[in-house]
Each structure stands twice: as C-alpha cells, then as structure tokens.
Amino acid sequence: MDKVRLAATRIVHEVTSNGAWANVALAQTLRREKFSDIDRKFCTELVYGTVKAGASLDWKISAYVKRPLAKVDAKVLNVLRVAMYQIFFLDRVPNSAAVNESTELAKKFCSQSAAKFVNGVLRSAVREPSKSNFPTGDDIESLALRNFHPAWLVKLFAAEFGLDATKKLLNFDNTEPPLCLRVNLLKATRDKILDALKNFGVQAEPSTFAPEGVICRGHGALDKFQPLRDGLCQVQDESSMTAAHLLKPTAGDFVIDCCAAPGGKSTHIAELMQNRGRIVAADIYDTKLEHVKQNADRLGITIIEPTLTDARTIGDKFPAQADKVLVDAPCSGLGVLRRKADMRWKKNPAELEPLPALQEEILSSAARTLKRGGILVYSTCTILRSENQSVVEKFLSTHADFELVETKIFLPHVTKTDGFFAAKMIRR
Secondary structure, three states, X not given: OOHHHHHHHHHHHHHHHHOOOHHHHHHHHHHHOOOOXXXXXXXXXXXXXXXXXHXXXXXXXXXXXXXXXXXXXXXXXXXXXXXXXXXHHOOOOXXXXXXXXXXXXXHHHOOHHHHHXXXXXXXXXXXXXXXXXXXXXXXXXXXXXXXXXXXXXXXXXXXXXXXXXXXXXXXXXXXXXXXXXXXXXXXXOHHHHHHHHHHOOOOEXXXXXXXXXXXXXXXXXXXXXXXXXXXXXXXXXXXXXXXXXXXXXXXXXXXXXXXXXXXXXXXXXXXXXXXXXXXXXEEOXXXXXXXXXXXXXXXXXXXXXXXXXOXXXXXXXXXXXXXXXXXXXXXXXXXXOOOOOOHHHHOOHHHHOOHHHHHHHHHHHHHOOXXXXXXXXXXXXXXXXXXXXXXXXXXXXXXXXEEEEEEEEEOHHHHOOOOEEEEEEEEO
C-alpha cells in the first residue's frame, strides 16, 4: 500500500475532522516520515490540493454517492476526497492508480466493506466524469465551485472588487505560492543567500518589493537548508516586509510591536536597528511569545523583549514612551488564502463582523504609547477595506494629533504577492 497516499489521507482527516491546520500537520508528518523529495512533493500536493478544493470536491463526490455525504463515515469520505482530487485535478496520476491505490488504502484506513464502497464510487467517477462537471456560468455559486472558494467569500470579493477582478483573485488564490525569505542583514547579504540557494539546488531571485527579500521558486526540505537553520535568513513574504520599512526604525530606538507573534516583523525591525535599542514584542499568548524568543535567538537578536500583554491595554503600560509603534492587527487573513489552503473553508462571515471594532481598539491603545513626533504603522494581511482603510480613517477622525503619511496596498492578483495593507501615521 502507498505510504504517501496514506500519510496524505491521515492529514486531510485531521484537518477536516479534527480542526488541524494543514501546514502544521503536513510539516509534522514530513519531519517524521523519511520520504524522498519526490514523495514529499506528492504528499504536499495531495494534502494542499485536496484541502483547497474542499466543498468543490464534495460536490463532485455527491454526483456518484446516492446518500447524503453527512451520512458517509468521515474516514471514508476523506479517502474519497484525496482519490477524487487525483482523478479530476492531477493529470500525471493515471486513473487506474488512483482507484486501485485508494481502494487498498481504504482497507487499511477504514475497513474491507468501506474499500468496496470506495472502489465502486471511484470507478463510477472514472466511467462517467462528465456527470460531475462544474457549471460554466459567472454566477456566484458557479464561480465558487470552479475556483474552490465558499460562495459567501466570492460574493464578498465581488462586492468589494467587482466581478472581473474577483475572477483574477480567485484564480491567484489557487496558484502555488513561492517560498519567500528575508535575509538577516546582521549576518549575511542577499547575494550570499542567493549563492547558497543556488548551491542548494534552488531557483531563487531577488524580490522587487523588499531589499532583503528572496523568492524561491522550488526547494527541497527546508530543515536541511543550513543558512536558515543558522539564522542567516527568515521565512517571510515580501509584501509583509513593507511594515518594518514604513516604520523606519533606527539604532537606539524604543519600538513596540503590539501583536508580535511569531516575531517575523519584530526581528526584521531589530535587524534594521542593527540590534541596538529596545523592542517590546507584545502578545496575548505565552506559547506564541515562545516562538518570538526562538526566532530572535536563531537570528542572533538580543534587543527583543517578549512581553505578555493585551494590545488593547498597552497604552496604559507604556504611556508616551515609544519612538515607533507597529500594530500588525489581528485580521481575517483574506490576503493569504493562496498560502493557507484550509483558511478559506474555516472562515465564516460571523467571524469577520467584530474585527474592525477590535482593530480600532488596539490602534487607539497603541497610539497612546507613542511620543510626539513618533511613527505609528497599522498593518494587516487582509484585503478588505472594512479592516484597512476604514479602520485608519475612523482612527484619524478621532485622533486629530495624528497625520496619515503613506499607505501601501498589496492586492494579490495585482502584485502577485500575499495580500497586505499598511498605513504610516505620525503623531504631530
């Protein structure tokens, strides 16, 4: 029986039935299993592809299963999902292999009777593929099915950006994201990392958005990439590197990063400060602060102080003390759907409603920590105006002593990066 397909099916089951995050569960599995590079890539494709297709796969399965999918055993359903993804969306996998291997997998993962059911469903799908063709219209439901997004999200994007831009955005969300690295300028140069990546057999190029950014188009196991382990670079998307550059930290500054975990932006700020000064990296979770400390230690940074603090009250703790303040606010994360395959299916409209109020509360509290003449940067990894421009506009309407200096907007289908928003303000 195919160990790679079994591993992928187990991960998909953890994601869909037990609430695991696909990237975390996959990383844990790949560290545990001794797969070849080819097998690692196949496992990754099966997991991310199946999870990303989500309800669109279930729609196809429903065409060949007579009873409601809610009455199909969860393990059996996940075997079908991984198999159907191979049949309909992986051209390089022969249908016979997908059917036979998945039937054998069902015997191991489910039961003998389940294997017969799986075999029958998959054979029907191979025999009558047109029975589950997606509709071709440009209505919300049809676009959602064809582009692997929930209908409510397609409707939201269409209202925000218009139909043509939404089609481009949905398509971009389904592309494979490159690995982005930020060079640790305390220890290395971008040319040095580009040479190391070339020696590692990775196609890499400098980012056009960030002077420390490197874009990797293909790579093997990162655990084996020594410069990353040695702290010469850090994984971070090029669009999010904008936040630290807008903040313009200098050596000797006192900087507060209000929502710091896991520390990507805090460590970037520290590098721009030449590891001289003071950075309070605040977060509400102890476990997440541990990640901040680990990243700082690996990168050789000593000026970061992980601090357990609710950002909504940080203004009381450090009144008018900071030179620069970053609010990388909790948000819907709708700018990074390309990178987080399962997020689109885990989100729901009710989760988005309270976010602007929370963001405004954090921003107002953070503003109180800033000295006069200091810089405040507000950023998110979402692309919704309600969480970005509207939050900044409302803040400025109630804080006459702050002035908007610059805004950066990264729309994924336009910039070909993760979605990101940042606004730079100065306290007069």
